[in-house]
Amino acid sequence: MEAVQRFTELSRQVMGFIYPNEIDIQWSILIVVYPYITGLVAGAFILASLVKVFNVKELQPTYRLAMLTALAFMLIAPLPLQLHLGRPERSYEMFMTPNLTSAMAMFGFVYLWYLMLVLLLEIYFEYRRDMIVWSSETTGLRKWLLKLLSLFSTDISEKAVAFDKKTVKVITIIGIPSAFLLHGYVGFIFGSIKANPWWSSVMMPVVFLFSAIVSGIAMVMLLYMIVKPLLGGKIDMKCLDKVASFLFYAVIVDFSIEVLDFIHRLYESEESIKILSQLVSTKLFMSLVVLQILLGMLLPLFVLAVIKILKLQEEVRKLLYFVCGLLIQLGIFSTRWNVVIGGQLFSKSFRGLTTYKMEMMGIEGFLVALVLLIIPFVILSILLKLLPPWKKEELTGN
Amino acid sequence: MERRDFLKNLCWVISAGGIMGGLTADAWATILNKDYDTTKHYYGMGIDIDKCIGCGRCMQACKTENDVPAAPFYFRTWVERYVIKTDNTVYVNTINMESVEMPDVFPEKEVLRSFFVPKLCNQCDHPPCVQVCPVGATFKTDDGVILVDSKRCIGCRYCIQACPYGARYLHPETRVADKCTFCYHRLVKGLLPVCVEVCPKQARVFGDLKSIASPLGRFSRMNKIHVLKPSLNTDPKVYYANLDGEVN
Ligand code: SF4
Ligand code: SF4
Numbered sequence: 001m002e003a004v005q006r007f008t009e010l011s012r013q014v015m016g017f018i019y020p021n022e023i024d025i026q027w028s029i030l031i032v033v034y035p036y037i038t039g040l041v042a043g044a045f046i047l048a049s050l051v052k053v054f055n056v057k058e059l060q061p062t063y064r065l066a067m068l069t070a071l072a073f074m075l076i077a078p079l080p081l082q083l084h085l086g087r088p089e090r091s092y093e094m095f096m097t098p099n100l101t102s103a104m105a106m107f108g109f110v111y112l113w114y115l116m117l118v119l120l121l122e123i124y125f126e127y128r129r130d131m132i133v134w135s136s137e138t139t140g141l142r143k144w145l146l147k148l149l150s151l152f153s154t155d156i157s158e159k160a161v162a163f164d165k166k167t168v169k170v171i172t173i174i175g176i177p178s179a180f181l182l183h184g185y186v187g188f189i190f191g192s193i194k195a196n197p198w199w200s201s202v203m204m205p206v207v208f209l210f211s212a213i214v215s216g217i218a219m220v221m222l223l224y225m226i227v228k229p230l231l232g233g234k235i236d237m238k239c240l241d242k243v244a245s246f247l248f249y250a251v252i253v254d255f256s257i258e259v260l261d262f263i264h265r266l267y268e269s270e271e272s273i274k275i276l277s278q279l280v281s282t283k284l285f286m287s288l289v290v291l292q293i294l295l296g297m298l299l300p301l302f303v304l305a306v307i308k309i310l311k312l313q314e315e316v317r318k319l320l321y322f323v324c325g326l327l328i329q330l331g332i333f334s335t336r337w338n339v340v341i342g343g344q345l346f347s348k349s350f351r352g353l354t355t356y357k358m359e360m361m362g363i364e365g366f367l368v369a370l371v372l373l374i375i376p377f378v379i380l381s382i383l384l385k386l387l388p389p390w391k392k393e394e395l396t397g398n
Numbered sequence: 399m400e401r402r403d404f405l406k407n408l409c410w411v412i413s414a415g416g417i418m419g420g421l422t423a424d425a426w427a428t429i430l431n432k433d434y435d436t437t438k439h440y441y442g443m444g445i446d447i448d449k450c451i452g453c454g455r456c457m458q459a460c461k462t463e464n465d466v467p468a469a470p471f472y473f474r475t476w477v478e479r480y481v482i483k484t485d486n487t488v489y490v491n492t493i494n495m496e497s498v499e500m501p502d503v504f505p506e507k508e509v510l511r512s513f514f515v516p517k518l519c520n521q522c523d524h525p526p527c528v529q530v531c532p533v534g535a536t537f538k539t540d541d542g543v544i545l546v547d548s549k550r551c552i553g554c555r556y557c558i559q560a561c562p563y564g565a566r567y568l569h570p571e572t573r574v575a576d577k578c579t580f581c582y583h584r585l586v587k588g589l590l591p592v593c594v595e596v597c598p599k600q601a602r603v604f605g606d607l608k609s610i611a612s613p614l615g616r617f618s619r620m621n622k623i624h625v626l627k628p629s630l631n632t633d634p635k636v637y638y639a640n641l642d643g644e645v646n
Binding site for chain 1 (some may be wrong): 531
């Protein structure tokens with residue numbers, strides 16, 4: 001009876017004709033959260049690799065923070081997928097009997113590769129020397145944790161440290177294509193569904209990738225502005241300006257690609273053009289036009305450009321950067337929303353629009369999604385405690 | 399080599415030495431009859447639009463036969479009603495669903511054409527649902543029917559997204575994907591799908607594509623045949639006679 005009630009409620013909001021099985025939206029808010037999180041991982045990693053591979057000196061203070069951020073989000077990334085499955089207890093089948101023609105079947109392998117081979121290894125080599133030193137300076141649980149994390153290695157000779165450095169560089173070089181793979185792949189999952197004209201586009205992986213870079217850089221920028229003062233340090237303005245200017249260029253590239261993709265899609269679609277424009281002008285107007293494009297992209301772009309031109313004061317700059325960072329997060333989350341939810345709002349009959357009513361409490365509801373978005377920050381704060389991203393001298397400003 | 403096979407092989411080559419033997423079809427094997435030879439058949443269905451009167455008996459029978467949830471938004475097969483008016487506006491709804499605000503009666507002189515279209519899984523020869531299923535729970539039998547192994551499906555719903563025809567739903571109790579199977583459990587016993595059996599107008603014709611003499615063979619010789627969304631190249635095996643271009 002509950003189902004019937006839900007049906008009557010939903011069917012009142014359906015416009016035009018949809019296939020009867022389409023009244024329930026299949027991929028919920030959790031599937032919005034998933035690409036958002038992996039995007040942050042890829043973006044943060046790419047920012048970090050600017051330091052190691054391209055030797056952008058000014059960004060050095062953000063390097064370790066970016067790596068830890070990537071790790072914190074990466075650890076949570078499979079959770080939304082897992083929770084969304086109808087039969088989560090069977091998810092291991094994806095490893096045991098993957099169907100090799102399915103894009104989704106590769107998820108576990110791409111994920112493990114990136115987590116194990118890239119993030120964990122790189123962080124290990126980056127921190128190995130420090131972990132050994134720190135563990136000799138402390139006692140109790142922390143000492144043992146650090147010893148364990150350093151895998152009980154003790155060699156801090158110059159030669160060993162030089163080896164660490166080199167290894168980090170090599171891993172980063174492998175890591176960049178891996179980060180591209182990780183997030184481009186998420187885009188591929190959508191882009192390869194040719195039954196859905198809102199998704200089916202070869203540009204999808206590219207669009208995902210560039211929005212990932214934008215969101216990751218913005219997130220690290222925000223965290224840098226919050227965490228450093230919290231740990232008693234001072235924000236390095238040179239570094240912040242540099243991050244912001246990378247962010248600025250990334251947003252420009254991302255924006256142009258998205259606009260190009262969007263225009264291309266609308267221009268090329270034939271039988272679906274009517275329903276897609278109806279979708280954009282009704283159900284997605286707020287989240288696509290207002291949140292994603294105006295507030296999430298054009299406004300921050302404008303503000304960042306103004307900062308660049310006007311040479312504003314430090315305090316004003318900080319404030320504006322912070323606001324931009326937040327707006328960009330909002331915008332990228334909307335981007336994910338518009339792709340995932342938007343693509344399911346119109347019927348494959350191309351004759352009608354259905355509707356998405358987010359649950360509050362259910363396992364695929366708003367609260368769970370919120371918790372999933374908060375956990376990475378909790379993990380990050382633990383990581384920051386255990387593996388401080390800045391040395392004491394850096395914090396006191398010498 | 400066909401494109402799809404080529405892709406498949408490519409995937410195998412890339413993952414050389416990868417995990418083997420995962421694609422057995424448990425569910426199918428268990429319902430198979432011993433005397434039934436899968437290689438001897440290749441199934442399809444014919445639907446004559448001109449014959450369908452929209453009585454909805456097939457929908458009812460299917461729900462009963464296949465334990466489809468009673469709620470009004472899960473269907474293995476359903477019937478759409480089209481009304482095309484003289485000003486070329488098109489009204490569509492699904493019969494028996496009290497949903498969309500569609501006037502029930504149109505003044506006769508305003509109606510250009512009006513007809514019913516039964517829909518079901520098209521048992522595509524190139525099924526996107528099979529391609530995307532990450533665990534191989536959706537698969538194609540030797541006799542050309544697309545089935546879901548409910549013991550393997552993880553409920554990710556990728557197949558529901560990939561099916562261009564809205565033929566699939568997530569079963570609310572089993573939490574796995576479900577759709578029309580051509581009543582496979584009946585086929586292996588030599589029976590017809592239940593929707594074909596109950597149709598009072600014989601609008602549905604079931605048959606074996608491997609035999610020219612089957613009812614389906616005759617049906618396709620006697621009529622001009624169309625399939626749904628041909629541009630997607632899914633090669634449906636549900637064939638429509640007298641299909642209107644408005645239907646998609
Ligand atoms: S109609 Fe849909 S469910 Fe049926 S075989 Fe084709 S793609 Fe699969
Ligand atoms: S819902 Fe089940 S049958 Fe469909 S793609 Fe996922 S695992 Fe395969």
